[in-house]
Amino acid sequence: MAKIEVNADRCKGCLLCAEFCPKKIIKQSDVLNSKGYYPAMQTEPEKCVGCAACAKMCPDVAITVYR
Amino acid sequence: MAKIEVNADRCKGCLLCAEFCPKKIIKQSDVLNSKGYYPAMQTEPEKCVGCAACAKMCPDVAITVYR
Amino acid sequence: MGEKVLMKGNEAIGEAAVSAGCRHFFGYPITPQSELPAYLAKKMPLVGGVFLQAESEISAINMVYGAACAGVRVMTSSSSPGVSLKQEGISYLAGAELPVLVCNVQRAGPGLGTIQPSQADYFQAVKGGGHGDYRLITLSPSSVQEIIDLIRLGFDLADKYKTPAMFLADGMLGQLMEPVDLGEYKSEIKEKPWALSGCEGRAKNTVTSIWINPEEMERHNIHLQEKYAEIKKNEQRWENFHFDDEAEFLVVAHGSMARIAKSAVIKAREEGIKASLIRPITLWPFPENAFSSLKSLKKILVVEMNMGQMVEDVRLVVNGRIPVEFFGRAGGMFPTVEQTLGKIRGLIK
Amino acid sequence: MGEKVLMKGNEAIGEAAVSAGCRHFFGYPITPQSELPAYLAKKMPLVGGVFLQAESEISAINMVYGAACAGVRVMTSSSSPGVSLKQEGISYLAGAELPVLVCNVQRAGPGLGTIQPSQADYFQAVKGGGHGDYRLITLSPSSVQEIIDLIRLGFDLADKYKTPAMFLADGMLGQLMEPVDLGEYKSEIKEKPWALSGCEGRAKNTVTSIWINPEEMERHNIHLQEKYAEIKKNEQRWENFHFDDEAEFLVVAHGSMARIAKSAVIKAREEGIKASLIRPITLWPFPENAFSSLKSLKKILVVEMNMGQMVEDVRLVVNGRIPVEFFGRAGGMFPTVEQTLGKIRGLIK
Amino acid sequence: MHEELIIAGFGGQGVLLIGQMIAYAGLAENKHVLWMPAYGPETRGGFANCTVMVSDKELYSPVTTSPSSVIVMNLPSLDKFERSVEEGGLIVVNKSLVNREVFRGDIDKVVVPATEIATELGNVKAANMVALGAYIERRKTVKFETLINLLPKIFKGKEKLIPLNEKALIQGAEFVKNL
Amino acid sequence: MHEELIIAGFGGQGVLLIGQMIAYAGLAENKHVLWMPAYGPETRGGFANCTVMVSDKELYSPVTTSPSSVIVMNLPSLDKFERSVEEGGLIVVNKSLVNREVFRGDIDKVVVPATEIATELGNVKAANMVALGAYIERRKTVKFETLINLLPKIFKGKEKLIPLNEKALIQGAEFVKNL
Amino acid sequence: MQKVFEKPVSIDEKPFSYCAGCTHGIIHRLVAESIDELGIREKVIGVAPVGCSVFAYEFFNFDMCSAAHGRAPAVATGIKRARPENIVFTYQGDGDLAAIGTAEIVHAAARAEKITTIFVNNAIYGMTGGQMAPTTLVGQKTDTTPYGRKVENQGYPIKVAEMLSTLEGANYIERVTVISPAHVNKAKAAIKKAFQYQIEGKGFNLIEVLSTCPSCWGMSPIKAIEWLKANMIPHYPLGVYKDGAKTE
Amino acid sequence: MQKVFEKPVSIDEKPFSYCAGCTHGIIHRLVAESIDELGIREKVIGVAPVGCSVFAYEFFNFDMCSAAHGRAPAVATGIKRARPENIVFTYQGDGDLAAIGTAEIVHAAARAEKITTIFVNNAIYGMTGGQMAPTTLVGQKTDTTPYGRKVENQGYPIKVAEMLSTLEGANYIERVTVISPAHVNKAKAAIKKAFQYQIEGKGFNLIEVLSTCPSCWGMSPIKAIEWLKANMIPHYPLGVYKDGAKTE
């Protein structure tokens, strides 16, 4: 059991997290955040292995990982 | 047959020439030049082999060598 | 008269330099003048010129020194912090009497400050930011067209007097886009028999700024001062704007600030205030002649995008004849038309 | 009162700095101030201080910036060309409000110039050689004893106002040896809660000179100007020499030049000329208060070891009330007692 | 005629470009013109705006604190510039990105769903042209044809974009005509 | 008492040192004193000179163009400074390195073979002390004993040089007494 | 569930101002994590450069100052000499460190200054809008090399790690990158070690981090990572260039 | 009898102002001889530094200018870019080149600037009276290291030839000295080659010459030569560090 939380206010929608998620379970949301970016979101939390690859690649320290 | 000429006005009496002359035939003169130095002079020209070691070591381009 | 084209101030600097025969530019990137190096990086190779990005402003000013020694027309450009770094080099250029053009597209300081426009490097340019007694011909444009004209003039004056010239603009002008007429321009490039080119067929040439013997150093300084006196006599330039025999109030402003002040003067005139304006074009030599007769004037207002610099030169030339007031804002903020108008109204009291 | 000892000006700078609690010196060699680093290179290790020869004047001023960020009393020293190189750094120090002491033992320029004494960096020090609107508290000593006093004062004022101070001497004073009384001196070292020391037990501290938002930048500039106004109000210092209600002629000179001018004033008095002298000690703030009442004065003569710099500040304060004349020499040459006397005599006509 | 116009929006919405087009058009019609961007440290993202002036008379101050017209492409720009429009001036609002009314009652308002119209035309990026078309139709600062004639110059090297942008300009103008 | 003295010679002849000694002695006698070297770019070789002032009054100008006394240790220094001595002033000449007469008739002259005397004493370098002794004997700017008392301080760490220099000082003074 | 990854304490609340996908942000985080893990946050003093990271003092949560362009090593020297007990580091771009600041970094290294430098090499001047850097690759187009960097005009890119490794005063020099989680792990270890050495009183320590600049390279963040891998790494080989010089 | 050795034409009549026995003079002569032999005197433009050789323009008999302290490589770059057909060289001391001028020399080398640099390393600042240079040896006493250079305070001496050889733009770098006729011969060959390369359009070329400073070292000229041999050569090994980089 694992999951991630994306801090939508820090996220800039660069999608490096999505690119490096081994499970390919991160997508861009279609709701603009306060700074005009579409933040990332986890699509299928149940597949998450909590590897933190996404968080390690996040340039905006927007991801918290739980396991 | 060889000899050197020391330009007494350029010479500063550092005696590097004397030090490196293989024949040890250069000495300091005891007549002050216009700048207050005692220039070098060749003592036994007949022993000079014209090797120019003196001239090569002269920092003031004061030596002309003839052969 | 050629066709008018729209041009950004920073690009106009580059275009004018090339049209003045400048084929060598050495600079280091800094906002807000970046369009200039970008423009010349594109253009120079096309006209057989040299664009070189130096490793620093210090290298750039010394490359400029070298190219000037070699006798070519050469320019460098930067903005405030970068120009501070060039001060030693500028003093060397003045001492060695080398003609070059240095551009400062001013931003606000002190320190790293901000990239917004400012006129706070006036003192640095006209009083000498570097060491020793020297002066820089200092030109302040007020429109993109005038950028073209003054860049060309800057090269010509530098060559004529064998001295470095400073082109002192600000970030607002650098970004401003206006129509310009490039016209036909033929700069007369002076012979430079003193330049370094290899001593073939002549005695060796030497360029230096060291005169270790104080008697010689003083002679050189006196020579420089005589040259500066000559420049002061010949090269004062300014614009009179509604400055006539009836004017009661005079605004003095230069560069972008003069544009804003002109709008304020017009509004003041619409209100019936006999306002006028002098716009110094040469900051050094300061256009003292513009103030020779103050006629019907009651008060002078100096407006600057700084905390009060040119006002000192105005006070020096007015020398107590009439009151000189000051209004300025700093840090990338500038007096607006309304604020300036308010200050003009305030003069009446 | 302690025992008097003979000391060279340059060494006195070092000794005074140490006595003022300065334990950090960063500099780069240059004539004619070399005795100072040599002195501190010997002394600092003995008092647990740091002497570091930087790789350049630019590094030195930035090391000084770093040490000042860390909250210690710190000094750098150079001579004219080297001080030009420090201009960006000085502007940063002013912007970041860091208290440091910068010494300039002036030599003649422009350019490499000569190593003989000069006062030609007056403009650079008091008008701002760097970019942006800032001011440096600028102190000009006239004797070795005063070097001791003003170095100490410089540190205290820098701390008090959180601003860089410039100690502006010249090669003549640097080489001059005179008796000094080191006295008992206890500098009150201010707490510096803003300094960087690691954020243990408190919120993080930040030192910077960037205010990218122009509104904030202007606020910061206004804050600086208010501080400068405060300094101008509180810290003007000067010496009156035979300047009384009957004086008809006033000489204004500072530093070494004031010494020569005093001898000339004395000779003029012997000739029956009612001569007097004002010696500015703070060059910035310029001692305007000294000129508040010009009483019986007929003429003012400003004498400088340059081509005319401080004379502008005198003219600004006199503002046309009476004529201000100038005499100066440059390039390591300086007005002699006889020449100055001649100029004083000339005022009578 | 003396127009002082501010155009504001997000970076990337092309507000600088349409400002330059008006300046070019004014120049082509022998007017006095100027164009000036507001620049910030972060050229990427953030806000962008520019000032354009077109006049029969010589232009002095390049900055205006009371523009005669304003085009706002998003909400923050409306918030920032609404108050500055001079009395009787014009405001053009990109309704698609502005979810509130214009409060001012003393100015002319053109509220156009520029982004939506552009999206319909096939490229959201042409919203600036829609707004420009609407503005010119209402204000007539320059002639509409002058703008259309500029397109080949503006899109030099990207000629395939011309028809779309021309259509967007026209739609913007049409929208106003049909108001 | 107000003495303005210039001491000049080759670099290495110790002219700066004897200047400092006079200043130290003056200080010890509670006089106003100053000492200033003339410095050049080439510290090595070349010429050296310094100015010393000793006075009952406060000292202002540290430079003098008309010294009350001059000590010249070689010919170029005589050439350079002879004319500047004020009327009625004193010139001390190291005869050993000056192969001409002093022209001035309006000043006091002490011509002493300082280098020769020093060589006889065993060290040519003490010529400066000979000249100093001669100068002080004639001019009495400071007391002779004050100078002698200074020697341990001046030659701290090189104490073995004291007797020679003391002798040189005395010989210089004796030479003048016997003139 | 437990938090296994979160924002380090040494990162401040204020969101970064970097462009989307710019790896400056990853490097910031690695610095902050290292400082947290070493327990030195309250002893650290950082020096921000002039470059895109000019506002680093807003993003890190400890004492910081900003230096003039290129002079961070001199500023850090001033701080370290004044407070040898603190941990001092500079964070610098390639324009800052390898152009205008060349003398300062060379001499900080030569002096064996006991500081740590994080050197972010993105082969371009980001902040000023994309001009050539000393590390710009041959052929690379930038604002000031519109026809591509040419050897005849601009010479060769400088390999900072290699150059500084010739200096005896350099204690630890490694080149890393952050273009994959594995690279990030390695980079983190290097950065931490560069601080660890300083804690042990050893200097000079520098980590060169190859970084992307999607904005000025004109690429998406992901394309930028690919470009870095394909073009930068071959010219700037990753690895340890120096470790444990003879400073004790 | 024929003249077999005389003052080169490229040496001016004016006697040198160097101290007696200072090897700056030998190096001057070697530069002049090389220029004479290559027949380029009328094409040469030299750049004098700030240092004891600040007056070099008086001693050489061809076009010269003097640069600000440390900036000779930038000045030479300006000249060479303006007049590529001329032969441009700088003559610089160790303070000038390796301290204040570090950035300028590194970047001239990185740019493969087609110039020649004669670098006179005498481990001290001569002109200003004997302060520490970046090349001052550990333990060496100078005016500003009165207790000897200490690694803890001033770090390690910089090996310029080694450092610059890491730059791809450096074409030819050799370290020589002039402490015996044989060394003089070698130094001459190196200097001549450094000009020859420039004639062929190749740069950057630098010859580091270990040189004495009898005055500031406080030694007789002959003792100074011995000291150089015993102390400097072990730390600054003679030899070719780079030859024929990939500039064409």
Ligand SMILES: Cc1ncc(C[n+]2csc(CCOP(=O)(O)OP(=O)(O)O)c2C)c(N)n1
């Ligand atoms: C003295 C000075 N020169 C130039 C500048 C302009 N400037 C700001 S940042 C920068 C370069 C930034 O590039 P880099 O160091 O590579 O950092 P990046 O933005 O790529 O992270 C320049 C030239 C300045 N602020 N100060």
Ligand SMILES: Cc1ncc(C[n+]2csc(CCOP(=O)(O)OP(=O)(O)O)c2C)c(N)n1
């Ligand atoms: C900007 C500046 N800083 C410092 C100086 C003072 N200065 C003159 S020469 C010199 C160093 C000379 O040493 P080096 O380059 O080794 O040459 P050398 O005299 O030993 O041949 C210095 C620091 C100067 N003239 N200008």
Ligand code: SF4
């Ligand atoms: S923790 Fe791993 S699996 Fe889960 S979202 Fe992140 S990268 Fe994907």
Ligand code: SF4
């Ligand atoms: S990597 Fe970070 S900033 Fe980028 S999309 Fe993912 S969460 Fe957002």
Ligand code: SF4
């Ligand atoms: S040429 Fe040779 S032998 Fe003759 S004097 Fe010179 S060194 Fe001696």
Ligand code: SF4
């Ligand atoms: S080497 Fe030259 S300067 Fe030295 S003593 Fe011999 S001739 Fe004279």
Ligand code: SF4
């Ligand atoms: S410009 Fe480049 S380096 Fe700067 S923040 Fe944007 S992507 Fe990063």
Ligand code: SF4
């Ligand atoms: S000081 Fe040293 S380097 Fe300079 S000329 Fe004298 S011996 Fe040569």
Ligand SMILES: [Mg+2]
């Ligand atoms: Mg970069």
Ligand SMILES: [Mg+2]
């Ligand atoms: Mg040296």
